[in-house]
Amino acid sequence: MQNIIDGFLKFQREAFPQRSALFKQLASTQSPGTLFITCSDSRVVPELLTQQEPGDLFVIRNAGNIVPSYGPEPGGVSATVEYAVAVLGVSDIVICGHSDCGAMTAISTCKCLEHLPAVANWLRHAESAKVINAARHHASAADHLDALVRDNVIAQLANLKTHPSVALALEQGRLNLHGWVYDIESGAIAALDGNSQRFVSLAEHPHTCALASQPSSAA
Numbered sequence: 001m002q003n004i005i006d007g008f009l010k011f012q013r014e015a016f017p018q019r020s021a022l023f024k025q026l027a028s029t030q031s032p033g034t035l036f037i038t039c040s041d042s043r044v045v046p047e048l049l050t051q052q053e054p055g056d057l058f059v060i061r062n063a064g065n066i067v068p069s070y071g072p073e074p075g076g077v078s079a080t081v082e083y084a085v086a087v088l089g090v091s092d093i094v095i096c097g098h099s100d101c102g103a104m105t106a107i108s109t110c111k112c113l114e115h116l117p118a119v120a121n122w123l124r125h126a127e128s129a130k131v132i133n134a135a136r137h138h139a140s141a142a143d144h145l146d147a148l149v150r151d152n153v154i155a156q157l158a159n160l161k162t163h164p165s166v167a168l169a170l171e172q173g174r175l176n177l178h179g180w181v182y183d184i185e186s187g188a189i190a191a192l193d194g195n196s197q198r199f200v201s202l203a204e205h206p207h208t209c210a211l212a213s214q215p216s217s218a219a
Contacts (some may be wrong), residue, residue: 019053022055030055030088032055032090033056034058035058035060035093037077037095037096038061038094038097039062039096039097043184058090060077062077064097064103066122066125066156067163069162082163082165085165086169089174090175091175095177096153097149098149098181098183099184104152105145107129109141126152133147153192170213175213176213177213178209179199188202189203194210
């Protein structure tokens with residue numbers, strides 16, 4: 001714990017003064033352009049891998065970068081999505097999975113989670129990814145996991161579109177959706193191409209988007 005306290009003291013002494021004008025601006029308002037939904041995994045740091053400043057990203061983190069489908073009793077993820085889209089007016093939502101994901105590993109290996117009932121219940125929101133992934137042939141356990149991570153990103157994008165605030169923003173042409181997979185070892189990101197439904201290198205295809213909304217033509 002002491003290293004965390006020491007880090008805060010260093011932040012207060014060095015980093016904060018360098019951004020004092022930014023923090024003064026952020027003291028009473030925020031206008032992030034992107035909602036970034038990713039895993040709680042300690043190796044995934046959204047602001048670091050996207051090189052964003054405080055105030056740029058509105059972040060949701062949970063086991064498996066999961067977005068439950070909208071239901072009669074919305075939870076914290078649903079509330080945060082709604083606030084980001086309907087109040088903050090974000091223009092983009094990123095769902096970012098990652099390599100060596102513990103949540104997806106538990107699913108891909110059919111690990112017994114009886115001793116972790118809350119985790120088991122949470123991972124049911126990835127059931128469609130599990131079923132689709134299980135119907136395919138995989139050359140190895142590693143390929144199985146990598147494919148499941150990607151399938152889960154696609155599944156969570158589908159869940160995301162069931163949220164009324166997201167559906168409305170897409171209909172009005174003011175929201176884009178992105179599906180990413182971050183590779184921890186290489187630092188690379190694979191992005192879902194909505195046209196081909198394949199993941200491609202974001203470095204080589206920086207404009208890749210899972211769903212670029214268009215304004216409705218309805219009068």
